[in-house]
Amino acid sequence: MSESRAAKGTHEVHEAHAHLGFVRTYIFSTDHKMIGRQFLFMGLFMLIIGGLMAMLIRWELAFPEKPLPVIGASKEFIDTGEPKTSMDQTWAEWLSKPESEQNWLTKNMPMGAITAPLYNSLFTMHATLMIFFVVMPIMVGGFGNFLIPLTIGARDMAFPTLNMLSFWVGLLSGIIMLASLFVPGGSAAAGWTSYAPLTAKVEYTGVNWGQNLWCISLIVMGISSLMGSINYITTIINMRAPGMTFFRMPLITWSLFITAILLLLALPVLTSALAMLLFDRMLGTHFFLPEGGGEPILWQHLFWFFGHPEVYILVLPAMGVTSEVLSVFSRKPIFGYRGMVFAMTAIAFLSWVVWGHHMFVSGMNPLIGTTFMMTTMVIAVPSAIKTFNWLGTLWGGSIRFTTPMLFGLAFVSNFVIGGLSGIFMASTPVDIFIHDTYYIVAHFHYVVAGIIFAIFAAITYWFPKMFGRMMNETLGKIHAILTFIFFNATFFPMHILGVGGHMRRIFNPLQYEFLHPLQPVNVFISISAFCLGVAQLIFLFNFVWSLFAGKRADRNPWHANTLEWITPSPPPHGNFDKIPTVYRGPYEYSSPEVAEDWLPQDRRLETTTAKGAH
Amino acid sequence: MPKETLDSVIDSIEVESIGEGPPPPIPEPPFGPDDDDDGDFMDSQMNNAYVGMVLFIGAEVMLFAGLIGAFLLFRFGSAVWPPPFQPRLPVFVTGINTAILLLSGYTMHQALRAIQSRNYQQLANKLLITACLGLTFLVIQGYEWVRLIRFGLTPSSGVYGSTFYVLIGTHGTHVLGAVIWLLILLFRVRRRTNSPDRLYFMTRHYIGVKICGMYWYFVVALWPVLYTLVYLS
Ligand code: HEM
Numbered sequence: 001m002s003e004s005r006a007a008k009g010t011h012e013v014h015e016a017h018a019h020l021g022f023v024r025t026y027i028f029s030t031d032h033k034m035i036g037r038q039f040l041f042m043g044l045f046m047l048i049i050g051g052l053m054a055m056l057i058r059w060e061l062a063f064p065e066k067p068l069p070v071i072g073a074s075k076e077f078i079d080t081g082e083p084k085t086s087m088d089q090t091w092a093e094w095l096s097k098p099e100s101e102q103n104w105l106t107k108n109m110p111m112g113a114i115t116a117p118l119y120n121s122l123f124t125m126h127a128t129l130m131i132f133f134v135v136m137p138i139m140v141g142g143f144g145n146f147l148i149p150l151t152i153g154a155r156d157m158a159f160p161t162l163n164m165l166s167f168w169v170g171l172l173s174g175i176i177m178l179a180s181l182f183v184p185g186g187s188a189a190a191g192w193t194s195y196a197p198l199t200a201k202v203e204y205t206g207v208n209w210g211q212n213l214w215c216i217s218l219i220v221m222g223i224s225s226l227m228g229s230i231n232y233i234t235t236i237i238n239m240r241a242p243g244m245t246f247f248r249m250p251l252i253t254w255s256l257f258i259t260a261i262l263l264l265l266a267l268p269v270l271t272s273a274l275a276m277l278l279f280d281r282m283l284g285t286h287f288f289l290p291e292g293g294g295e296p297i298l299w300q301h302l303f304w305f306f307g308h309p310e311v312y313i314l315v316l317p318a319m320g321v322t323s324e325v326l327s328v329f330s331r332k333p334i335f336g337y338r339g340m341v342f343a344m345t346a347i348a349f350l351s352w353v354v355w356g357h358h359m360f361v362s363g364m365n366p367l368i369g370t371t372f373m374m375t376t377m378v379i380a381v382p383s384a385i386k387t388f389n390w391l392g393t394l395w396g397g398s399i400r401f402t403t404p405m406l407f408g409l410a411f412v413s414n415f416v417i418g419g420l421s422g423i424f425m426a427s428t429p430v431d432i433f434i435h436d437t438y439y440i441v442a443h444f445h446y447v448v449a450g451i452i453f454a455i456f457a458a459i460t461y462w463f464p465k466m467f468g469r470m471m472n473e474t475l476g477k478i479h480a481i482l483t484f485i486f487f488n489a490t491f492f493p494m495h496i497l498g499v500g501g502h503m504r505r506i507f508n509p510l511q512y513e514f515l516h517p518l519q520p521v522n523v524f525i526s527i528s529a530f531c532l533g534v535a536q537l538i539f540l541f542n543f544v545w546s547l548f549a550g551k552r553a554d555r556n557p558w559h560a561n562t563l564e565w566i567t568p569s570p571p572p573h574g575n576f577d578k579i580p581t582v583y584r585g586p587y588e589y590s591s592p593e594v595a596e597d598w599l600p601q602d603r604r605l606e607t608t609t610a611k612g613a614h
Numbered sequence: 615m616p617k618e619t620l621d622s623v624i625d626s627i628e629v630e631s632i633g634e635g636p637p638p639p640i641p642e643p644p645f646g647p648d649d650d651d652d653g654d655f656m657d658s659q660m661n662n663a664y665v666g667m668v669l670f671i672g673a674e675v676m677l678f679a680g681l682i683g684a685f686l687l688f689r690f691g692s693a694v695w696p697p698p699f700q701p702r703l704p705v706f707v708t709g710i711n712t713a714i715l716l717l718s719g720y721t722m723h724q725a726l727r728a729i730q731s732r733n734y735q736q737l738a739n740k741l742l743i744t745a746c747l748g749l750t751f752l753v754i755q756g757y758e759w760v761r762l763i764r765f766g767l768t769p770s771s772g773v774y775g776s777t778f779y780v781l782i783g784t785h786g787t788h789v790l791g792a793v794i795w796l797l798i799l800l801f802r803v804r805r806r807t808n809s810p811d812r813l814y815f816m817t818r819h820y821i822g823v824k825i826c827g828m829y830w831y832f833v834v835a836l837w838p839v840l841y842t843l844v845y846l847s
């Protein structure tokens with residue numbers, strides 16, 4: 001973008017957008033920053049719902065078929081039929097009504113005890129919400145939108161209207177997904193993987209519109225993310241500020257760029273599979289139903305061909321956030337910048353050829369199984385490169401233990417554990433034993449639920465830029481430490497359960513004699529999980545309180561180099577007073593060239609020129 | 615500049631691609647970025663809308679890859695294909711239909727050439743012919759579908775019918791979408807040819823026609839692949 005045009009742009013921007021009115025500013029906004037915030041709030045809302053579902057799941061596993069505390073009926077009432085508490089009376093009243101007038105609670109949790117169909121629906125929807133409506137909206141939708149134009153020095157996205165549509169279509173899909181909880185027959189309940197043929201025919205489960213809406217919602221979500229990813233890629237290719245070469249982009253931007261490419265290419269495959277599933281259910285086609293010549297394994301192939309790139313779609317932005325935070329708070333350049341970029345690129349390529357590792361026990365030619373085993377192990381190499389580069393970044397740095405830094409460190413340590421358990425599962429002989437056990441649950445929570453640490457790191461790090469106020473550091477640190485402790489107390493013991501043979505997706509572990517000795521572990525996990533849930537209230541309070549009463553943030557509270565920090569906090573419409581010119585890479589911390597220990601990307605030094613600085 | 619009244623999706627894409635993006639490579643030369651790329655930043659830009667359309671087509675390819683993958687699994691997984699007692703597909707009529715669609719790709723190419731020589735009458739004519747050929751393709755497809763259903767090939771009569779209708783139907787839907795887009799463009803081009811403000815058309819609507827052309831090429835190029843796989847193999 002030429003300087004003259006940029007300067008002219010500023011003028012227009014201020015004049016045209018100064019008085020946009022409430023609706024255009026906060027609701028149907030085309031400003032990437034507002035859309036980013038909208039995605040963030042949507043994701044946080046869904047996080048609360050998904051988190052509460054997790055609490056219900058953990059209650060059921062620790063205290064199978066017992067009524068929930070507070071809203072459940074008392075033991076005496078269940079044993080004797082004599083209402084004791086006021087809740088007992090309410091239950092008695094509700095349950096005495098005729099079938100047609102029963103409400104959602106009496107159908108799904110009579111007396112406050114979770115039923116088996118509800119349990120299935122809970123773990124399915126928990127995973128679906130967390131993956132598609134928490135991590136993706138927050139990381140890709142929220143921070144992707146907010147950060148891409150700011151970090152590359154652009155005034156907005158390439159297609160602002162498309163961007164706005166992407167949010168509203170995304171919200172629509174979220175609403176469809178939540179609505180599916182309340183349709184007759186219940187929501188989708190076959191796991192977030194929705195394996196056919198279980199899902200391909202209504203008669204197999206009794207879930208009718210729940211599963212249909214699940215498919216429809218994800219197809220709609222696919223449209224939303226298609227619009228988003230086209231926008232991100234175009235913006236990054238076309239709208240970088242002068243001097244912002246690809247290899248001067250911050251790693252968060254790189255990670256979002258690669259993520260967007262994966263999204264663009266992976267989600268349509270899911271869409272095709274979802275459409276076929278929907279046709280099987282509604283039009284009587286036979287893609288996944290053996291009775292018409294269909295092939296249930298086809299679903300698994302299509303789903304995981306999308307699914308494994310998907311897990312990297314989730315984790316790459318988290319890796320990007322971690323790279324930013326670690327470098328800034330070690331006051332050191334990131335170790336191996338190009339190595340990081342190439343590692344992410346390698347991950348992106350490899351993630352297309354490993355999907356079979358989810359299907360080792362689905363019946364597979366041993367030769368193909370071995371091939372998938374090898375490719376899967378190879379993908380651990382770039383992941384390890386990233387980890388060692390993070391450690392190299394920390395090494396010898398003057399580390400500042402701020403809240404985002406604590407979360408960044410927590411992410412790295414959890415990622416190491418999740419990555420290592422991945423290697424075990426990747427080897428076919430081991431996986432035959434641990435497949436579909438709690439070992440898998442432990443693994444993917446260390447990697448996927450571990451992303452929550454990167455989300456917190458991102459929120460606490462960019463909060464000043466997003467909302468113009470600082471979050472409270474003391475509360476932040478308490479939250480970080482408690483979350484780390486309870487997270488590990490929750491998920492680490494799941495490895496033990498898994499090796500002990502505890503299956504995933506079971507309603508009542510006590511139905512299995514051999515699991516009885518493991519039940520105390522389940523109770524321990526659940527209590528840790530409740531503590532983990534309660535600890536999040538600290539964050540919720542800190543977030544809401546800081547929004548309105550936090551200390552005002554100046555432009556660059558963390559003394560960071562990247563372009564978003566040269567804008568006011570929060571940046572106005574159009575972002576930059578003048579489009580910056582970029583002279584160097586994003587991680588020049590503790591540079592001997594300047595007195596301060598940071599050197600913004602757009603600062604011109606006497607000794608360097610625009611072209612010479614590398 | 616005249617105030618724009620038609621507010622369609624295409625319009626917004628164009629406005630954005632000019633309003634917020636890099637400067638469009640117009641008025642001269644209207645095609646592509648200029649070639650003096652010295653390897654430095656930002657010198658070699660493509661228009662946002664082109665990039666966006668290329669990416670969109672990439673996503674579409676993956677959508678069809680999923681469907682074609684499913685088809686191939688069934689096609690090469692079964693000993694006899696088509697399965698016994700299923701009607702045969704109309705290879706000959708569809709072959710002619712293929713030619714019609716390919717021809718429309720050529721007329722679209724001519725339409726885009728007409729922009730370059732600033733011959734708006736030609737542009738409008740060629741777009742009209744392209745749209746008509748597209749419609750003809752759809753009508754013949756629809757007619758053949760009705761016949762096939764009469765012969766007992768339905769989406770629910772086993773995987774043969776399932777893959778056929780979903781794969782070919784998805785392509786048909788795409789052609790339909792492209793035809794509608796084309797007709798909207800045509801409507802606007804015709805309005806422009808009567809107005810004196812031709813340069814305005816040049817800068818403002820050229821990109822819309824060009825990206826619609828890219829999309830048209832995609833649906834045309836996809837068809838022979840599907841025809842070969844589904845009808846001939
Ligand atoms: C070091 C690299 C990794 C390796 C070698 C690896 C390996 C595996 C394997 C073999 C499985 C299938 C286990 C089974 O079902 O029997 C699996 C499952 C899973 N992995 Fe990983 N993984 C790695 C990294 C990741 C990352 C980074 C994420 C997410 C951000 C992730 C998310 C998941 C999820 C969600 C599942 C469970 C899917 C399900 O069945 O519901 N993995 N992983």
Ligand SMILES: [Cu+2]
Binds near residue numbers: 307308311354355
């Ligand atoms: Cu995987």
